Amino acid sequence: MTETFGDWVGRTEEAEDCVTLRQAWQLAATLEVPGRFAAGDPLPPLWHWIGWTPETPMSGLDRDGHPARGGFLPPVPLERRMWAGGRLEFLAPLHVGETMLRRSTILNVAEKTGSTGRMVFVTVGHEVHGAEGLAIREEQDIVYVAMPETYVPPPPVAAEAPDWQEPVAIDTVRLFRFSAVTFNAHRIHFDLPYATEVERYPGLVVHGPLQAMLLMQAALARKDTLPQSYRFRGVRPAFLHDRLHLQGASNRLSTVTAEGWVCMQAEIGWPA
Numbered sequence: 001m002t003e004t005f006g007d008w009v010g011r012t013e014e015a016e017d018c019v020t021l022r023q024a025w026q027l028a029a030t031l032e033v034p035g036r037f038a039a040g041d042p043l044p045p046l047w048h049w050i051g052w053t054p055e056t057p058m059s060g061l062d063r064d065g066h067p068a069r070g071g072f073l074p075p076v077p078l079e080r081r082m083w084a085g086g087r088l089e090f091l092a093p094l095h096v097g098e099t100m101l102r103r104s105t106i107l108n109v110a111e112k113t114g115s116t117g118r119m120v121f122v123t124v125g126h127e128v129h130g131a132e133g134l135a136i137r138e139e140q141d142i143v144y145v146a147m148p149e150t151y152v153p154p155p156p157v158a159a160e161a162p163d164w165q166e167p168v169a170i171d172t173v174r175l176f177r178f179s180a181v182t183f184n185a186h187r188i189h190f191d192l193p194y195a196t197e198v199e200r201y202p203g204l205v206v207h208g209p210l211q212a213m214l215l216m217q218a219a220l221a222r223k224d225t226l227p228q229s230y231r232f233r234g235v236r237p238a239f240l241h242d243r244l245h246l247q248g249a250s251n252r253l254s255t256v257t258a259e260g261w262v263c264m265q266a267e268i269g270w271p272a
Helices: 002-008 021-031 172-181 192-198 208-220
Strands: 012-017 080-090 100-114 117-130 133-145 164-167 229-234 245-249 252-256 262-269
Touching: 002 100, 021 172, 021 208, 080 208, 172 208, 208 229, 208 245, 208 252, 208 262
Parallel strands: none
Antiparallel strands: 012 100, 080 133, 080 229, 100 117, 117 133, 164 245, 229 262, 245 252, 252 262
């Protein structure tokens, strides 16, 4: 299959956007970040993700709520698609309301076989420039898998003993708000019949980027400086009924279920 999409490797696109003051207020309310942003304030790490939200009209959406396959990303013919993880370097600050230029490149398309069968990983590189030059260098891993007949959870990974731990409230309102502020129409996050009957999940799925942002926020609350790097990877899906908590051990972060299973792993790099 990878040979079919070899022509996509190296493809690039550029787009400008900004995180508006209204968007910053809405995301802060969703994440329960204290204080109130003003125009020109520094943009917290990862908040550039609410830029470049989809502009696809309703007629251009697939039944999962994502834009129909094709265009910049290769049209992989596997029904499920997820943001599996990523790596970021923070090089310069961004600010609320400033124009950001993102240059994106398809870095790799690779086929693998896992417990769920055939998988295709697409790695996309982004360089985000702001008023002070190159601000963020990022790679995103997008995975495509076939729709299963039944949900089979991946093998559980037990959480390590944490230095700190805190509960996090996840409910349908928070899932809706995060979908809204990111303009993410993937129905697994808000449409229970679709999530359970079509994609065969046991419940509504907690967004991977939401978990990554909550972990980043918890780490920043315990440090008086900004990170230089951040890596995150989905280990198993997190569901609305999982009663998640956030925890950290040194520079390693995790979202963890009440049973002690890791859902997302992250690693944060601080200045020396």
